[in-house]
Amino acid sequence: MSDFPAHLPEPPYYAVIFPSQRPDGAPDDGYEAMAARMSALAAEQDGYLGQESVRDARGHGITVSYWRDEAAIRAWKANAEHVEARRRGRSEWYLDWAIRVCRVERAYATEPRPDADRGAI
Amino acid sequence: MSDFPAHLPEPPYYAVIFPSQRPDGAPDDGYEAMAARMSALAAEQDGYLGQESVRDARGHGITVSYWRDEAAIRAWKANAEHVEARRRGRSEWYLDWAIRVCRVERAYATEPRPDADRGAI
Numbered sequence: 001m002s003d004f005p006a007h008l009p010e011p012p013y014y015a016v017i018f019p020s021q022r023p024d025g026a027p028d029d030g031y032e033a034m035a036a037r038m039s040a041l042a043a044e045q046d047g048y049l050g051q052e053s054v055r056d057a058r059g060h061g062i063t064v065s066y067w068r069d070e071a072a073i074r075a076w077k078a079n080a081e082h083v084e085a086r087r088r089g090r091s092e093w094y095l096d097w098a099i100r101v102c103r104v105e106r107a108y109a110t111e112p113r114p115d116a117d118r119g120a121i
Numbered sequence: 122m123s124d125f126p127a128h129l130p131e132p133p134y135y136a137v138i139f140p141s142q143r144p145d146g147a148p149d150d151g152y153e154a155m156a157a158r159m160s161a162l163a164a165e166q167d168g169y170l171g172q173e174s175v176r177d178a179r180g181h182g183i184t185v186s187y188w189r190d191e192a193a194i195r196a197w198k199a200n201a202e203h204v205e206a207r208r209r210g211r212s213e214w215y216l217d218w219a220i221r222v223c224r225v226e227r228a229y230a231t232e233p234r235p236d237a238d239r240g241a242i
Contacts, residue, residue, distance in 0.1 A: 017136060097127035100136065101224035101227050103223055
């Protein structure tokens with residue numbers, strides 16, 4: 001079951017774009033476990049709508065998380081476990097990163113195809 | 122010289138989030154050449170600010186392009202070569218995709234570090 005691209009409600013909603021650069025050929029220093037935990041924890045938050053995350057062999061990654069409103073983004077930012085993960089990310093895991101908070105104004109997507117695995121929709 | 126994450130002006134500006142799913146293990150059917158051409162062509166457009174693009178081994182990709190305003194996004198959408206690339210993308214290259222147009226309200230980034238390759242800044 002694939003949810004990529006994420007299935008989202010009609011706009012408006014909010015997105016947090018998070019590009020990050022991991023060291024090329026970095027050992028697994030706890031990063032993968034943290035990333036999986038943050039993904040699962042985000043999905044439990046009130047106002048969470050979905051996420052998409054990709055990292056390539058160069059260590060370039062983009063994660064986009066989607067939220068009902070800015071209050072939901074602020075609450076997630078204040079989550080204590082997430083605060084600690086960001087602190088370790090800055091000091092240990094990422095060479096470089098950016099965070100961009102935006103309001104999604106409009107969206108288009110592929111029409112569902114009968115041959116595609118779209119789950120129970 | 123790395124420009125990942127992209128170096129961008131202060132918000133507000135606009136972002137186009139484009140997640141796409143390529144077939145797993147797809148042959149190179151002209152897709153790579155088209156993607157490189159579209160990236161270069163976008164960078165020539167008035168109002169273009171930057172882009173970030175990542176694709177992983179599963180065929181999941183996220184490209185985010187950044188623009189001065191919505192008029193610049195509309196002009197790029199109407200570019201004839203880009204129209205043709207989107208048509209081929211829908212019919213040949215992508216299993217699934219979405220486009221999300223958003224207004225970036227605020228942004229944060231890593232402080233430049235003396236040991237990082239940030240180019241001539």
